[in-house]
Amino acid sequence: MQVTETLNEGLKRGYSITVTAAELEEKVNAKLAEAQPTIEMKGFRKGKVPMALLKKQFGKSVLGEAMQESIDGAMNEHFEASGDKPAMQPDVKMTNEDWEEGSDVEVSLNYECLPEVPETDFSKIKLEKLVAKIEESDVDEALGNLAESAQNFEDRKDGEKAEDGDQVVINFLGKVDGEAFEGGAADDYPLVLGSNSFIPGFEEQLVGAKAGDDIEVNVKFPDEYGAEHLAGKDAVFECKINAVKAPAAAEINDELAQKFGAEDLADLRKQITERLEAEYGNAARMVMKRNLMDELAKAVSFELPPTLVENEAKQIAHQLWHEENPDVQGHDHPEIETTDEHQDLAERRVRLGLLLAEVGQKQEITVTDQELQQAAMQQAQQYPGQERQFFEFLQQNEQMQQQMRAPIFEDKVVDYIIEQSDVSEKETTKEGLQKAVEELEAE
Incomplete structure (x- = not known):
């Protein structure tokens, strides 16, 4: 041979x-x-x-x-x-x-062939970790949001008009061409104005109504309405206003806390504080990870496989094109040309991907079955009622498992590099942390 x-x-x-x-x-x-x-x-x-x-x-x-x-x-x-x-x-x-x-x-x-990735002294990388202190006002705001989500509706005074956000209790009968149609009638139906739960234009015509009013609502069913015999048709709804109710936030007390699974209000405040700590910590890590990637991109340079970069650039261009053209679901579209911007981003992604893979291999960083299972359980929550089918699909699909392992592996390698880096803490506010995250998303 x-x-x-x-x-x-x-x-x-x-x-x-x-x-x-x-x-x-x-x-x-x-x-x-x-x-x-x-x-x-x-x-x-x-x-x-x-x-x-x-x-x-x-x-x-x-x-x-x-x-x-x-x-x-x-x-x-x-x-x-x-x-x-x-x-x-x-x-x-x-x-x-x-x-x-x-x-x-x-x-x-x-x-x-894959390039040789040079050794990098991560201790020379300087990073800032944003630390946002949780204020009592932050907890109060979160409590207020919970109370609002658990709001009740209380009857307005006699003669008061319905406003956007109010709940009106109505009887209605819908007709098309003078004939009532199936599913177009109900009694004592609670409708929140502004919820957009009815046909477009319906709720707006009930703003200003009072209890006891009889109102005729004229609307047109959307052309793409689910029931073909009603799609695009003009309709009239005869409505009787039985009650007008204003939203009233639930009182912040032990009873509210128990509705959300806490023992009492103090326990709920503690749970909210812990949740905010986790949210702030995740946001701060997201910002620090991006800064780390920026520093690594500047500190490490080596030759890249041309085809890997070319394929990545095409994938980036394709993804961005679909984001700009959300109405096109399939791939029946003109060929998408890559730009210098796509090429630069592709080179960054490939270089950082190869670097992280090399560090992970040298440090023998792996994804455990327990970590994969935990990630699978989180993803299965996106398919309520079909969790079992999701797990069966995952067990039979090696490629899907690899897709789930990849981000876990990357995060573990990033954590390792952060531990080796020169990290200093910087105090900030909730607003400062939000701004930092928004700047990331805008890039």
């Missing part, structure tokens, strides 16, 4: 591999000899079929296996000897397409 280098340019490598006819024949004979004791054929005892007959009967199929094994073996030997790690699946092609049995097999092997 001969391996000849044909390309060595940057990270691009090319080789010509020749497997001689003699090597192939030797491998075929060895495979047939290995199988001979188990083969039965009419007219011969088990294991006594002549080699010549075996070769005639099974030679071609065994030759294909021997050819593939020889090429795979040559590739493995090459990568082991050279130390090269392909950035993507190598391109392997048979170059003598007019090959005939008894001839040498010639194969071209082309790939881009």
Whole structure:
């Protein structure tokens, strides 16, 4: 077997591999000899079929296996000897397409190898950790939001008009072309004005109504309305206003706390404080992680596999195009050209990805089954009632598991680098932390 280098340019490598006819024949004979004791054929005892007959009967199929094994073996030997790690699946092609049995097999092997990632002294990286103190006013605000979410509605005084946000209790009967339609009537229906839970234009016509009023609401069903017989039709709803109620926030007390699973108000305040601490901590880490990535991007430089960068740039361009054209769901659209901005972002992502992968490998950082299971449980919450099906799908889908492991692995490597870095704390306010996060999202 001969391996000849044909390309060595940057990270691009090319080789010509020749497997001689003699090597192939030797491998075929060895495979047939290995199988001979188990083969039965009419007219011969088990294991006594002549080699010549075996070769005639099974030679071609065994030759294909021997050819593939020889090429795979040559590739493995090459990568082991050279130390090269392909950035993507190598391109392997048979170059003598007019090959005939008894001839040498010639194969071209082309790939881009992963670069050597230089050692980095992470202790020289300076980072700031934002620390936002939780004020009593923050807890009070959160309590107020809970009370508002648990609000009740209380009757307005006689004669008071309904305002946006009020609840009106109504009887209604809907008609199209003078005829009542199925599902268009109800009694004592509580409708919050401004909730947009009814047909567009319906709720606005009840603003200003009083208890006891009879109001005729004229609307048009949307063209894309679910019921085809009503879609795009004009309708009239005869409405009777039974009551007008104003929103009233729940009182902040032990009773409210118990509604949210706390023992009392003090316990609820404690839980809110802990939740805010976690939220502030996550936000601060998000900001510090971005700053770390910026510092690493400036501190570390090495050659990148061109195809990896090209594919990443295309993916970025494709994703951004769909964000700008949300109405296009599929991929039936013009070819999307990549720009210098896409290229720069792709180079940053590939470089940082290779760096984190190298650090994780050297430090033997792994994702445990328990960590994967915890992530799966969190993701399963997005599919209420279908959790079991989600877990079954995950167990059978190795690619999905890898997609879930990747961000966990990245976070663990980032945590390791942060531990090695020079980190100082900087006090800030909730507003300051929010601004820092908003600036990240705006980039």
